[in-house]
Amino acid sequence: MPRKRFDLTFPPRQATKPITYHLARDFDLVPNILRAQIQPGQEGRMLLELTGAKGDFEAGIAFLENEGVTVKPAATxxxxxxxxxxxxxxxxxxxxxxxxxxxxxxxxxxxxxxxxxxxxxxxxxxxxxxxxxxx
Amino acid sequence: MAKSWEEINSRIAAGEAVVFTAEEFAELARDEGVSAAAKRVDVVTTGTFGPMCSSGVVLNFGHSDPPIRMSRITLNDVEAYGGLAAVDTYLGVTQPSASRGLEYGGAHVIEDLLRGRSVRLRATSGGTDCYPRTEIDTWVTLEELNQAYIFNPRNAYQNYAVAVNSGDQAIHTYLGTLLPRFGNATYCSAGALSPLLNDPTYRTIGVGSRIFVAGAPGFVAWEGTQHNPNQNRDEHGVPTGPAGTLAVIADLKQASAEYFSAGSFTGYGVSAFVGIGAPIPVLDEEIAATLALTDADLTATVIDYGVARRSRPALGRVTYAQLRSGSIEVEGKTVPTGPISSLKVARRIAAELKSWVAERGFTLAQPLQQLPQPGTQGVRPLEIRTEEAI
Missing domain, CATH: 3.30.70.20 (Alpha-Beta Plaits)
Structure with a gap:
């Protein structure tokens, strides 16, 4: 199964859903948080590795973007x-x-x-x- | 066996001097003994290349027509001192740019000059009868300046602290980013190659010593600021924390960007990596014994920078060999280490200085005046007083 790394940026005031839970449950993606720095009131960053099927990636990323998270492919x-x-x-x-x-x-x-x-x-x-x- | 300065210099002049770097000398002493090494080798070269904030250059621009008495001066938007004669200035490495902040500063201007680039000079003045011009906006290069010399008030610190952070937040310091809860340890010394660690009581390095300054032949001008010969010392007489320092002088036109490199330290500011090397004459076995010390013999004190006070807690001593191994033990924890002073360039400096002495007749100068010796002075704090308390 393909595995990809993403660089996530969270806006400062984000009533965030438990995104990794939703990615796993709703989109069948296996999340692996490589690094995260999220503090209340500040812009947050997360380096997230996802394993899953191709179609699931697109749906999962659309979900994240809908939640106000900026998603970029991570550096390689x-x-x-x-x-x-x-x-x-x-x-x-x-x-x-x-x-x-x-x-x-x-x-x-x-x-x-x-x-x-x-x-x-x-x-x-x-x-x-x-x-x-x-x- | 004892060798005199004159003897050693006549061998250098004749191209017959035996010159080793401090690392090579330590190996020789290990294999053949200190005594034999002292007999065979005339000069040992040292080198260091770390950020040295107390550095800068004296520049003279020459006079424009009509002339100006410059009082507010910028070079590439970095302020230089305007309190000297009409077209003289001092540019310090840590001065940040007005437009680019900490990404560009005095050190970058100096590196640009060394790389032959044109630098924008702007100055203003109140205007006087003899200096009527009130504004100037022009470009200068290093080659065109009348004088350009390095004058660094404090370089080549004899040993330094190992920095750790016991706090819960990462902190940005002049020793780099220190990760919370003893997440890392940084250190800044060339260790066994460091000039003043090879001459712990300043027997051969003093005012007037000929040394390597940023690629140019230069001199020790004076004791450096905060020179503190009274630092704690180990059984070899070598300081275990920041101790002696040097003020150095050299022609900027003969220096090289390879040995004078600007740096922007995140969350801290601008500084410059400066290359300093000193040749040390192997006068006797006492000097040879210190020159033979290796990173396994030399220690530094671990200091907790998580405590933002003048007196920060000391958490024990470690050797430079331990620091270079990649991790040390602090408070029972294994802490990864990272250097700040470049060993690669320090080695290159020691090797280059070796070729100056061995092949290019770079003779040694006996100090005209000794640096303050252990027991003579410490370093004083600054007390905060009100006018009423004077």
Missing amino acids: DIRLDDELCVRCGLCTAVCRPGALVMGETGDELVFDKDKCVYCEACVVACPRRAVTLTF
Whole structure:
């Protein structure tokens, strides 16, 4: 069954239905929350992985959009600008899943795509603005 | 065995000096002993490349016709100091741009100048009889400036804190984003390659020392601000927290963007990564013993930045080898670590300085004046007083 990742943005005042429950019960989609930051009165973000049949995706996304949630396909890779990057390692400090780490010699970045949840913490942390997400 | 400065310099001048980086020297000392390493090697080179906020440049623009006595000055919309002579200024790296905020600042202007880009200079003035012009709007390049020199009041901190956050919210600091509940630990030192960690009591690095500054040959101008030789020290006499600092000077025209790189630290502000390297003469076995120390010997103190006070709680010491391993133990918890100071560029600086000394006759200068020594001064706090209390 296809699996896709979505980047969800919730408006600040959202009397949100339990969306993952509805996605599972009403649309037969298996939700897996990779990252979520939702606080009352603030814009919320969720990185959601859905597994299901093709038609169900479309219906599920329509449901989310109807609830006022902005749905975008999530990033699938990060790009590191070699010219800008000074290998300071600050991105590794904020990478919770441990996808970006300093290599064995301590002076090179190693990126493990499988561990990345595309949370953008590295993008924000990079003082050289050398990291970008790609879709 | 003892070598004099003169002996070492004559070997450098003849192209015969044996020069190792601090990492190479530590390996040699491990394999052959400190004594043999001290005998064989003349000079050890060091390097560091981290954000150093107390940095900036002195610039002289030359005079326009009619001339102007610039009092409010901006470069690419970043304010520079207008309280010097007519066309002199000081641009600090942390000054944010009026239009682009923290995404662009003094450090970015300097990097643009180093990359040969034109920078927009705008200035205003009240106008005087001798300087009638009241406004100027033009473009300048590094090449055209009369003088452009780096003058950094505080660089090359001798050791630094390891930052953690015990609080419930992520905080944005000059040591990066600290995740809540000890979610991460950041540190900022070149460790065994760091200039002042290799000369813990400032025997060979002092006022007048010839050093590597952002790719240019430069000098130690003075003790750096907040120079604190009285920091706690370990059994090797090496500080376990932020201690000595250097004020440095060098020609910006000979510097390189590779070793002077602007940075925007989210939620904190603009700073610059500055490359500093110092060559250390292997005068005797005492110096050699310190030069032989590795990341496994050098420690830093873990500080809780979740407490927003001047005195933040210390939560023990860890070695740089532990920090580089990717995680440390804090309060019984395994905490992932991340560096801020680039080891890659620090190694490149130590290697480049090695080639300056070994191949290009970069001789060493004995300090004209020692930096303040342990026992002589600490660092004073700023008390908040009212006029009535004076």
